[in-house]
Amino acid sequence: MAKKKTIDFQALLNEVDTLFPTYQALDQDGNVVDESLVPDLSDEQLVELMSRMVWSRVLDQRSTALNRQGRLGFFAPTAGQEASQLASHFAFEKEDVLLPGYRDVPQLIKHGLPLYQAFLWSRGHVVGNEYKDDLQALPPQIIIGAQYVQAAGVALGLKKRGKKNVAFTYTGDGGSSQGDFYEAINFAGAYKANGVFYIQNNGFAISTPRDQQTAATTLAQKAVAAGIPGIQVDGMDPLAVYTVSKLAREWAANGNGPVLIEAVTYRYGAHTLSGDDPTRYRSKELDDEWQKKDPLIRFRNYLQNKGLWTKEQEEEVMENAKQEIKDAIAEADKVPKQKVSDFLKNMFEEQPQNIQEQIKFYEAKESK
């Protein structure tokens, strides 16, 4: 009798882990650790990327303050995720279609959403979502993972139109547990559609830690089941995030199919400012450990060593950002109040009877 084959399940698991290293270009002090991942960006572009990251940090701080003063509504803090958000976005084109999650407002603004509209969205005003035709984006998604299946559709549409553009979408580590996450990468893979799917793994889905989301060692490896490339990148490293995003974009735009990217990052703040208290589920030690990996420190050191960045420059960016925010709040304040009759007109292009009746009723009520 032949000897029965023994299968080493642990070895099978371990083998998968070797396929998903964390790509890194800069260490936490800003020294280059992998020259091959340093992108061909001009000095001006490097400075622009740093400026955007600093701008985003200021936006986070100011939004938090404005929220506490009651001048903004919903806000999901972004500090810590600047490299993951702004450096990935920096790799895309204006004609690429952005499908953001609720924390991805900085990318939306850099994609063309006027800041005052972002503030109106936060306040719960419809004008915040009235996107001009040339803004290739959807408003921030609330339902976890819903934007992923939609991105698969946009990605297929772009491919059908023969465009060299992509749909790119973001969710969190919690989002990677949703059925829609898998359906989306599987659909996009099956159609070889032009999509780049991001997971910003910031360690916590509200309070649930990453290691309780899945037994998988990386989230990037979920791509394997869909038959598409998956890659994990140091999400606190702007250069590695940019390089990986740029390569993924090129791969997808050229008709090779979608890519899944997992950026390992951290949010310093609460899940949202609507009552979440991160001290209930995170230790100060953990916060301190991640602060040392801060993308701004890392990139600042890198640029200073190249003679491209000074303290004065940074202060100027911060001052400009504060002024921009102040102006945008003033502009948002000027937008007229919402009307129910307008809401009714937005329901359908062709208005049925019930809507017509209700428009009349509310127009009369609103004219009083």
Added chain:
Amino acid sequence: MAQKTMIQAITDALAVELENDKDVLVFGEDVGKNGGVFRATADLQDKFGEEQVFDTPLAESGIMGLSFGLALEGYRAVPEIQFFGFVFEAMDEIVGQIARTRYRMGSTRNLPITLRAPFGGGVHTPELHSDNLEGLIAQAPGIRVVIPSNPYDAKGLLISSIKSNDPVVYLEHMKLYRSFREEVPDGEYEVPLDKAGIAKEGNDITIVTYGAMVRESLKAAENLAKENISVEVIDLRTVSPIDMETIIASVEKTNRVVVVQEAQKQAGVAAKISSDIAEKAILSLEAPIGRVSAPDTVFPFGQAEGIWLPNAADIEEKVKEIANF
């Protein structure tokens, strides 16, 4: 013109729109080579190619998300959900996303999507294939629910749905697919959305109904005519939103009304119609509003459908009760 079954009329409508507009895309599980499990999309892939007619992986939320994204890119998406009882998997994309996008984006974007799905009892399917879930979608503002009752309307309503820039859930009653034929014009014609049809004129009592219950109501009306009860039958065609003008005009003429639906009695379309009639025309009524529906259980096991589903006899009985009140 040719005599066609309802399913042939539906295939015809899809072919007309696929031909007229290359941005019309028909897709879903098994819709390609197989032509759909009921053959509603038979031969369409051969005629129009895999770019316009294609199979999807098996995942309902994915199908509706795909529809959303394609519509955003300017396509007219005509997805098929293989049986409407499988819609729960896709409820977020339909009700949470597609139905509210125009509203949510201040009418700066439209999503021209027509979701087609078979539904309805009387054909002994396994559970979760036949359920009458139109009331579930009707609860959501921003999306139409269209249910044809005959081949002529099926084609015209489907063409109107596909051409509409607003999203539509278009439900096809399985029992009507092949049960009779009717003259259906070739080429393009439209039956307007949001407008009920008068399936039969009458003076003594109004029946308001839709889908397979239109046939049962017409049968009942025929029998009642022998007893000198003249019944007007209104076929809603669009069950959300509802054409109350046509209903109220009829009720004001006949002063009596029975609302008939195949679905369970609780909540739903008939409840909405009854309350609107009470709100708008109560002084025209000379009797209570009658209702005929299925009982408030889960959709029945195949062998129990005969007793569970409302039929012409149930309708006759209720009409007599209201007529003689």
